Amino acid sequence: MRITVFGAGYVGLVTAACLAELGNEVLCLERDPARIALLERGQLPIHEPGLAELVTANVGAGRLRFSSDADGGMAELQFIAVGTPPDEDGAADVEHVLQAARTIARRMAGFQVIVTKSTVPIGTAERVRAAVQQELDARGSGLSFAVVSNPEFLKEGAAVHDFMQPDRIVLGVEAGTAGRRAAALLTALYEPLNRHHPRTVWMDTRSAELTKYAANAMLATRISFINEMANLADLIGADIEAVRCGIGADQRIGYSFLYAGCGYGGSCFPKDLQALGRLASEAGQPLRLLRAVEAINNDQKLMLGQRILARFGDDLHGHVFAVWGLAFKPDTDDVRHASALVLIGQLLRANACVAVYDPVAHATARRALEQDRSLGPEALARLRYASDPMNALQGADALAIVTEWKQFRSPDWRQVKALLRQPVVFDGRNLFEPRLMAEAGIEHHSIGRPPRARLAMASAGAALPAQGGQNA
Known part of the structure; x- marks a missing residue:
């Protein structure tokens, strides 16, 4: 099929590359000429595993093109995958979606299927129509068309896999x-x-739009729930990892998105919860649960910094x-609403020096921190950006781990201890087994895993629950 995708951002680029990989002829329209030249x-x-290879292969095969000229973009299917940033009141701004729809309408020459791939408020398909x-x-045209809602469910770091x-x-x-x-066209596609x-679930457009918001709201709720339980476990001497395994074994609950940590971030969960909350308020049905989910998460992001301040x-x-x-x-360079930026801000405002390391996110983090008005030049x-993880440790009083990159999971603890002034680790993602850290002579601060609970399990010969990471 011939397909046009409006937008070469995260969703648009993944959608265009994957549809081309399936054998379609895809034109990806992007207004920014610098981005087109880059592609x-x-x-x-953006950093997304496997996407660069997919783009290169399909551009080389002639199935994927990039352009800013919408005149060449008429095809059987038109996918709108442009940004929907939050406006001042938290609602998603769909003006770019509507602009793309108008662009399509001005150039239509026959029956057209217009597919909204962007995350949009309920009722947007009707506004597009x-x-x-x-x-x-205005053209005096009687052409027929259809508007379809086809929300994306792509996890950053696994987007290509999720699409395919x-x-x-x-x-x-x-x-x-x-x-x-x-x-019929989308069935064939x-x-x-x-x-x-x-795998296809058919429904009306409003239900499809709400499905996207409801899915992200449910996942965010699970994360905030397990973080609430972890904070309680800290106070009463229980181990949240044991609790997670105990409740996750229930098939009605499962294990996904039940990893305690220092809060969720990214663009989707915070933006979508705000947009859904705004929509619900306008409909006269405030979502009290989601307000609590957001409040818990905002507090959770402050926890590592608070523990460091309490310790030092x-x-x-x-x-x-x-x-x-x-x-x-x-597996992403996205730092939007990242817990690490909250922690760094707390430390810098408390007059600390901070050395940071991330495999791919230095540039995006630098831009975000420089735009933080609460942080002045002084x-x-x-703030120092280290060349590798061990370089960040030189002369540091403690290490805080905020993102569960695989390369952080098995460090050389002897080298870590040798580089740190004090062997103190704040484990914001519960990557490490507290008992093993104690045996290594490291003061280990985790979330919801007080030492005495772990020691009790070990002395009783209980199996240690498997470690994991947040699949968000």
Whole structure:
């Protein structure tokens, strides 16, 4: 099929590359000429495992092109995958979506299927339909079209896998002849992904739009729930890892997104919860649970800094701290709403010096921190970007681990102890077994894993629960 994708951001680029990989002819439209030039050179504006190889291969095969010229973008299917940033009141701004819809309408020459891939408020498909119809009426055209809601469910760091091997493909279609024509085209498009077993879930457009928000709200809720339990476990001497295994074994609950830590970040969860909350308030049904989820998460992001201050004092002048991990999760350079940036801000405002390391997120973190109005030039002068994890430790009083990159999971603890002034580790993702850290002579601060609970399990001969990471 011939497909146009509006937007070469995270969702648009992954969608375009993966659809091209399935054998389609894809034109990816992007307004930023610098980004187009970057992509044509085989370079990506984002870090996403496997995506660069996919883009390079399909550009080379002639199945994927990038352009800023919408005149060449008429195809059977038009995917809108542009940004929907939050506005001042937290609602998602869909103006870029509507602009793309109008662009399509001005150039339509036959039946068109317009697919919203962006995360959009409920009712956006109807607004897209109205915008397209208004343009067609202005042209005096009676062309037929269909609007489909096809939300993305892509995890940063695993987006290519998630697109090519999806848990589900949600498609919201309109009733009537145009909707049936659209359903037939999309059935053919996604047939390669349904070959082993059906993954498509059909519904109306409003339900599809709400499905995206509800999914992210549920995942965020699970994270905040386990963090609440971890904070309680700290106070009463229980071990949250044992609790996680105990409740996760219940098939009604499962293990996913039940890893205690220092809070979730990224663009999706915070933005989508705010947008859903705004929508619910306008509908007269405030979502009290989601307000609590957000409040818990905001508090959780402060926890590592609070523990460091409790251990070393409120004024950290003369102290140096190493931070491993800047991205909000592994395998991405995205630092939006990242817990690490919150921690770094706390330490710098308390007069500490901070040395940080992340495999890929130095540039994005530097930009974000320089835009933080609470951090002046003097504070940022006390921030150092290390060349490798061990370099960050030199002369530091303690190490804080905030992102669960695989390379952080098995460090040489003898070298760590030799480089740190004091053998103190604040484990923000519960990567390390407290008993083993104690045996290595390291003062280990985890989340929801007080030492006496672990010692009791070890003395009783209990099996230690397996460690994991947040699959967000």
